[in-house]
Amino acid sequence: MPLSFFALREAQVLAIVDYDAGNLRSVQRACRKVGLTAEIVADPRLVESAERIIFPGVGAATSAVDTLKERGLDKALLSAFQKGTPILGICLGAQIILEHTEEDDRDCLGIVEGICTRFEPDDPTLKVPHMGWNGVEVTQPHPLLEGVENGDEFYFVHSYFPRPSHAGNVYAVTDYGTSFCSALGRKNLFATQFHLEKSGRFGLSVLSRFAHWDGCLTT
Numbered sequence: 490m491p492l493s494f495f496a497l498r499e500a501q502v503l504a505i506v507d508y509d510a511g512n513l514r515s516v517q518r519a520c521r522k523v524g525l526t527a528e529i530v531a532d533p534r535l536v537e538s539a540e541r542i543i544f545p546g547v548g549a550a551t552s553a554v555d556t557l558k559e560r561g562l563d564k565a566l567l568s569a570f571q572k573g574t575p576i577l578g579i580c581l582g583a584q585i586i587l588e589h590t591e592e593d594d595r596d597c598l599g600i601v602e603g604i605c606t607r608f609e610p611d612d613p614t615l616k617v618p619h620m621g622w623n624g625v626e627v628t629q630p631h632p633l634l635e636g637v638e639n640g641d642e643f644y645f646v647h648s649y650f651p652r653p654s655h656a657g658n659v660y661a662v663t664d665y666g667t668s669f670c671s672a673l674g675r676k677n678l679f680a681t682q683f684h685l686e687k688s689g690r691f692g693l694s695v696l697s698r699f700a701h702w703d704g705c706l707t708t
Contacts (some may be wrong), residue, residue, distance in 0.1 A: 491627050503700075504539035505639050506566070507531040508556040510546030510581055512686070519686035523697040533565035541699070542569055544680075546581030547646065550592040550605070554585055563598055570600055570678055575704040577633075577696075578680030583673060584651055587678055592649055601675045603653035610666035618648040625661045625683070631706065633679050633698045634660060634672065643671075643683035650682055677704030 557563040585597040589607035608617045622642040624644035650669040660671035671682045685692035
């Protein structure tokens with residue numbers, strides 16, 4: 490039974506945004522492993538009032554943005570961001586926080602300046618989507634990446650990748666024919682192109698730090 494609006498406010502649990510983008514249950518199970526009480530919610534009031542938010546997703550950007558707008562979740566996410574609520578984006582949630590995606594030439598949420606671009610590798614041995622384990626290189630410190638070493642491997646499944654306009658929003662990069670942004674952030678929002686819930690102990694370590702992150706960029 491899903492929590493009511495008032496029960497969620499009282500419990501101060503984490504909201505996993507439900508916009509029919511898949512993979513939500515595995516994110517919820519990963520949260521449980523690090524001691525986070527997480528509820529999957531589609532009500533924008535629950536998202537806006539949550540103590541912290543995870544914005545995951547797999548699938549097509551167009552249908553995802555359409556569903557966000559239809560449910561009023563786009564405005565709820567923006568309001569939560571503006572209030573300083575800690576927000577964690579995962580995979581598709583790391584792409585549609587940007588201004589625009591090349592996938593169907595679609596405008597997105599615009600929380601972070603930049604666009605989402607499709608892989609076009611020159612090397613024919615590199616398949617799209619980029620799928621499997623790959624290393625990350627931390628480009629600047631972030632509280633959620635504390636303890637992550639260059640070369641630590643995380644799990645990826647994606648055909649598009651984020652390209653923030655400003656280097657200051659890039660926190661990690663990964664090589665797949667080209668060096669691409671695999672972790673980005675702005676203020677109280679942090680997002681990873683890799684799947685934390687599928688990345689074993691390294692992914693769980695980021696989730697564990699998110700459980701205690703206050704949204705500030707300094708520890």
